[in-house]
Amino acid sequence: MGPPQLQRTFLGFDLSTQKLKAILLNSSLTVVASAEVKFDSDLPEFRTSGGVSPGPNKHEFFVQPVMWVKAVDIVLDRLVMQEADLSTVAAISAAGQQHGSLYWSKHGISALQSLDPEKFLHAQIDDSAFVVNRTPIWMDASTTKQCLEMETAIGGHTQMVQLTGSKCYERFTGPQIRKIYQQRTHAYEDAQRISLVSSFLASLFLGSVAPIDFSDGSGMNLLDIREKAWSKACLNACAPDLDERLGQAVSANTVLGGVSEYFVKRFCFPASCQVVACTGDNPSALAGMLVDNDWLSVSLGTSDTLMMSFEKPPNWEEGHVLCHPTQTDEFMGLLCFRNGSLVREAMNNVEAGGDWVKFNELLESTPRGNFGNMAVHFNDMEIIPKAKGTLRWNKDCLPNSPDASKGVIKFSSPQIEIRALIEGQMLHHRAVAEDMGFQFGTNTKVLATGGASINKSILQVIADVFNAPVHIQNESEAALMGAAYRASYALYRHELDQTVPALSYRDHVLSLTSNNLQLVCEPHKDSESIYAPMLERYKAMAHILQSGIL
Ligand SMILES: Nc1ncnc2c1ncn2[C@@H]1O[C@H](COP(=O)(O)OP(=O)(O)O)[C@@H](O)[C@H]1O
Numbered sequence: 004m005g006p007p008q009l010q011r012t013f014l015g016f017d018l019s020t021q022k023l024k025a026i027l028l029n030s031s032l033t034v035v036a037s038a039e040v041k042f043d044s045d046l047p048e049f050r051t052s053g054g055v056s057p058g059p060n061k062h063e064f065f066v067q068p069v070m071w072v073k074a075v076d077i078v079l080d081r082l083v084m085q086e087a088d089l090s091t092v093a094a095i096s097a098a099g100q101q102h103g104s105l106y107w108s109k110h111g112i113s114a115l116q117s118l119d120p121e122k123f124l125h126a127q128i129d130d131s132a133f134v135v136n137r138t139p140i141w142m143d144a145s146t147t148k149q150c151l152e153m154e155t156a157i158g159g160h161t162q163m164v165q166l167t168g169s170k171c172y173e174r175f176t177g178p179q180i181r182k183i184y185q186q187r188t189h190a191y192e193d194a195q196r197i198s199l200v201s202s203f204l205a206s207l208f209l210g211s212v213a214p215i216d217f218s219d220g221s222g223m224n225l226l227d228i229r230e231k232a233w234s235k236a237c238l239n240a241c242a243p244d245l246d247e248r249l250g251q252a253v254s255a256n257t258v259l260g261g262v263s264e265y266f267v268k269r270f271c272f273p274a275s276c277q278v279v280a281c282t283g284d285n286p287s288a289l290a291g292m293l294v295d296n297d298w299l300s301v302s303l304g305t306s307d308t309l310m311m312s313f314e315k316p317p318n319w320e321e322g323h324v325l326c327h328p329t330q331t332d333e334f335m336g337l338l339c340f341r342n343g344s345l346v347r348e349a350m351n352n353v354e355a356g357g358d359w360v361k362f363n364e365l366l367e368s369t370p371r372g373n374f375g376n377m378a379v380h381f382n383d384m385e386i387i388p389k390a391k392g393t394l395r396w397n398k399d400c401l402p403n404s405p406d407a408s409k410g411v412i413k414f415s416s417p418q419i420e421i422r423a424l425i426e427g428q429m430l431h432h433r434a435v436a437e438d439m440g441f442q443f444g445t446n447t448k449v450l451a452t453g454g455a456s457i458n459k460s461i462l463q464v465i466a467d468v469f470n471a472p473v474h475i476q477n478e479s480e481a482a483l484m485g486a487a488y489r490a491s492y493a494l495y496r497h498e499l500d501q502t503v504p505a506l507s508y509r510d511h512v513l514s515l516t517s518n519n520l521q522l523v524c525e526p527h528k529d530s531e532s533i534y535a536p537m538l539e540r541y542k543a544m545a546h547i548l549q550s551g552i553l
């Protein structure tokens with residue numbers, strides 16, 4: 004047995020749309036155990052599809068919070084079954100899908116503080132712990148009215164962008180809270196505290212309601228991202244007495260306190276184990292990627308997201324600017340595309356019987372550029388641009404031709420359908436990233452993560468459309484790794500003699516582990532000549548879909 008410091012482990016979680024994942028890293032930040040709980044298949048009693056349920060009204064999506072609590076019970080049991088030694092865990096942190104909100108009842112807060120280690124968490128943090136049992140998540144797009152009201156109240160969307168880094172988006176937590184306040188006023192009044200999904204996980208481990216961190220807090224249209232404090236104007240525009248329900252926001256590097264006695268007694272965590280502020284899954288993915296500012300980070304989870312670091316917030320009113328999770332003086336740019344994996348999955352089911360190997364064979368059997376066939380599939384209302392519908396163009400369709408808005412009904416083969424989907428998705432992502440100010444150039448490198456990043460055929464299309472080499476890390480789950488890395492860094496800062504200068508987050512992590520980047524795909528030489536004109540055609544197609552809903 005080595006010295007105690009070398010026996011310490013760090014536990015990270017990622018509560019994303021479809022799963023709860025856990026990872027245990029040793030003192031050299033290498034994986035020693037991992038486990039996951041898939042909501043649809045492991046918790047069928049909640050009847051989710053892709054981890055969520057549609058609400059009764061258009062664009063409404065929700066989750067029952069108890070499902071997430073139950074998933075925590077199960078994932079910890081699964082770690083123990085793998086003989087993970089939880090008595091070595093020095094610090095815990097987590098990532099959570101962004102924007103979702105949980106509304107704690109008075110009873111829920113006292114239950115958190117007095118958990119009985121003889122019982123499951125879900126038997127104690129049950130429906131009565133929350134005043135809203137069908138809690139909105141990021142897929143919910145039903146708050147257009149509240150967005151307008153909030154922006155109007157603070158003087159328009161430019162003002163909202165200046166303050167919070169984003170104009171009001173339907174899924175952002177502020178408009179969602181306002182909807183609860185307006186439509187379920189009693190529930191809002193009874194809510195003692197409001198958590199994000201990330202700070203909810205921190206609360207379970209802490210045994211009291213945990214603060215929201217600046218990065219995930221930037222996805223609410225409530226935080227002043229420059230001042231790193233709730234904006235009074237935005238709070239007032241949202242709902243009354245909101246500051247006391249949110250509590251003070253903190254840096255993602257904050258050690259919040261010791262783990263709840265429940266985990267010490269039930270799972271043998273050491274009493275010294277510290278809980279570190281949790282953050283959103285996208286900021287956590289950026290933290291897990293350990294890359295510098297030349298890189299474009301691409302997460303292919305349920306949503307496709309692009310992430311980049313900025314020293315100063317870019318001047319664009321679409322997209323999102325968040326407080327950076329690890330470089331505390333900097334910002335991160337985030338673009339989120341709703342029509343990501345679920346659209347690919349639907350196409351895989353129809354055209355390749357749900358078999359990704361077959362899907363890839365079909366994708367690879369068509370040439371780059373797809374003989375001039377292109378498609379845009381916004382099955383659900385896309386976030387940027389706000390557009391819905393499907394449009395297929397063959398080589399003869401031109402932006403000004405009379406049938407441009409109808410396009411063609413179906414392509415002649417599954418091969419063409421599949422390539423048109425993947426090329427169309429990546430052209431969409433590139434066009435929006437360029438609008439945000441990301442410059443694709445000879446230095447650009449892409450790092451891919453998330454569930455679909457194991458698919459090399461899709462990564463090759465990204466390399467070609469972005470005209471940049473694509474890398475992956477050894478572990479395909481950057482958000483999860485980021486959670487455990489941050490736990491290690493915050494504890495290092497917490498224990499550091501204050502007279503000694505602290506290493507940066509990246510230097511700390513890289514002093515313990517290597518980055519393990521693997522180059523997986525390089526762009527073909529003719530890529531730019533093929534995809535530059537297609538980018539213009541894509542823009543015309545997206546414009547047609549966008550005009551359709553205006
Ligand atoms: N081989 C594959 N090729 C393409 N997509 C895949 C593959 N394996 C899994 N996926 C996609 O990954 C998605 C889940 O990614 P994940 O990052 O776990 O999601 P989340 O973190 O949002 O819960 C699934 O919706 C699935 O479509």
Ligand SMILES: O=C(CO)[C@@H](O)[C@H](O)COP(=O)(O)O
Pocket residue numbers: 019020021099100101102141174222283284285302304305306307308337339
């Ligand atoms: O809404 C956003 C980001 O703004 C989503 O990216 C959610 O954070 C869900 O993440 P995944 O489960 O798709 O990783």
